Amino acid sequence: MDSSDIQILDCHQHFIDARRLHYPVFAQRSAGFEALVGDYSALPRVYLLEDYERDCGALNVAGTVWAEFISDNPVSEVQWAEELVQASDRPTGMIARVEFQSPDLDRTLDSYAMMHHVRCVRQHLGWHPTNASLRFASRPDLLSDAAWRRGLESLRHRNLVCEFEIFASQLPDLAAVAAAYPDLQFVLPVMGWPIDLTNDGQAAWKRSLAKVGECPNVAVKIFALECIFGLSWTVPQVRPWILQTIDIFGPSRCMFASHMPICKLACSIEQLYAAYIEVIRDFSMSEKRQLLHDTATEVYRLPAAPERSAKAVGP
Numbered sequence: 001m002d003s004s005d006i007q008i009l010d011c012h013q014h015f016i017d018a019r020r021l022h023y024p025v026f027a028q029r030s031a032g033f034e035a036l037v038g039d040y041s042a043l044p045r046v047y048l049l050e051d052y053e054r055d056c057g058a059l060n061v062a063g064t065v066w067a068e069f070i071s072d073n074p075v076s077e078v079q080w081a082e083e084l085v086q087a088s089d090r091p092t093g094m095i096a097r098v099e100f101q102s103p104d105l106d107r108t109l110d111s112y113a114m115m116h117h118v119r120c121v122r123q124h125l126g127w128h129p130t131n132a133s134l135r136f137a138s139r140p141d142l143l144s145d146a147a148w149r150r151g152l153e154s155l156r157h158r159n160l161v162c163e164f165e166i167f168a169s170q171l172p173d174l175a176a177v178a179a180a181y182p183d184l185q186f187v188l189p190v191m192g193w194p195i196d197l198t199n200d201g202q203a204a205w206k207r208s209l210a211k212v213g214e215c216p217n218v219a220v221k222i223f224a225l226e227c228i229f230g231l232s233w234t235v236p237q238v239r240p241w242i243l244q245t246i247d248i249f250g251p252s253r254c255m256f257a258s259h260m261p262i263c264k265l266a267c268s269i270e271q272l273y274a275a276y277i278e279v280i281r282d283f284s285m286s287e288k289r290q291l292l293h294d295t296a297t298e299v300y301r302l303p304a305a306p307e308r309s310a311k312a313v314g315p
Contacts, residue, residue: 006288007062008273011296012095012189012223012257013052014069015084018045021071031133036227037265047261049088055260057270062293063091065119065257065300070097075111082115093119093300095163100151101142109154119300120187121155122163128195129169136165143173152177155184161300163187168194168201171208178215187299188212188220191245194228206244213248219299220249222276222291223257226266233266239279251283251290255299 018026025033026045033040044051052064066085071077074097085092094117098108112118125142128134142148143164155162162184166174171192178186192212194205212218222242225233246254256276258269267275273292280288296302 006285007060007293009063009065009091009255009293009296009302010061010258010260010269011065011093011255011300012067012221013064013260014047014067014262015049015052015081016044016047016069016261017080020080021073021077023069023071025070032136035131035133037262038231040262040265042265044261049084052260055264055269057268059270059273061090063093063297063302064088065093065095065296065302066117067095067122068097070124074098075108078112078115078118082117085117091297091302091304092117093302095120095122097121098123100154101138101145101148102151105151105154109158109160112160113158118160119302120161120163122165122189125164125166125170126193127170128167134167143170143177149177149180152181152184156181159301161185161187163189165189166193168192168196168205168208171205171212174218175208175211175215178212178218182215182217184217185299186215186218188218190224190227191220191222191241194241197229202241202244206248209245210248213253216253218249219253219255219295220245221255221257222246223259224262225272226259226263231266235275235278238275242276242279246280246291251287252295254291255296256291257296 066081068074068077078094078096081094096112096118098105098121100123102108112121124136126134126136127140164174174188192205192209194201196204222245225238229237258272260269263269263272280291
């Protein structure tokens with residue numbers, strides 16, 4: 001089997017419909033979103049299953065994991081997406097939004113339990129140390145807050161994966177949380193979101209990421225390169241960061257994703273996966289399968305995909 005035969009489990013993509021849902025990021029200019037990707041006026045206000053299918057082109061996408069897109073009604077957004085993904089013949093997981101400090105947490109989790117495709121919940125906890133526009137949490141210290149942690153304990157009997165979007169400066173706090181809750185499965189998006197791309201910054205990120213990697217209950221998602229390195233990122237630029245992430249966690253705890261349709265601001269999904277394939281070209285076939293499909297299938301507890309025709313994904 002060569003790379004063109006590998007199935008893909010795209011474990012982070014969005015569907016959007018601003019006709020049905022209200023997204024604050026579209027209602028008015030978001031300084032935080034612009035700080036990540038610049039002018040996002042080209043981002044579609046409606047992006048549905050058929051749009052994603054068309055954009056995938058020749059890729060052999062066997063399944064996906066849909067992620068919420070910060071609407072002002074998280075439960076309604078997930079209910080809408082649950083209806084939408086029923087039309088797909090691919091195994092599909094869903095990532096819903098929570099606030100672990102909310103008094104309505106149990107009610108929200110009960111609502112998600114009624115939806116067949118919800119596999120994971122996430123909270124946006126990013127708190128940039130110097131850029132106020134990149135502070136997406138209500139406070140910088142939630143990961144160490146006792147009341148917040150009591151909310152996290154609500155997942156213990158719900159069979160849900162947990163994700164936190166944080167910046168590299170917050171990785172030590174995540175390591176402490178993961179160590180305190182070894183019975184929960186955590187996912188770290190965006191390679192731990194490096195924010196200092198200098199040599200010193202990369203060394204600090206790697207040290208902190210290694211501490212998280214010591215926790216066997218944490219897996220990492222590699223995606224959103226445009227949010228780390230800018231819209232003009234290159235394979236030589238991202239290769240060392242990706243390979244260092246995989247070196248720390250191993251292919252059995254790493255997974256590639258697209259971030260569609262946001263990644264389209266930088267490149268097509270086919271170009272993105274060609275870049276991933278190029279970075280891991282020297283890996284064994286079993287390792288490539290893990291990174292592109294198997295790890296995500298296991299972490300998000302998705303059923304086996306039906307047989308689909310093989311399509312090219314790159315060299």
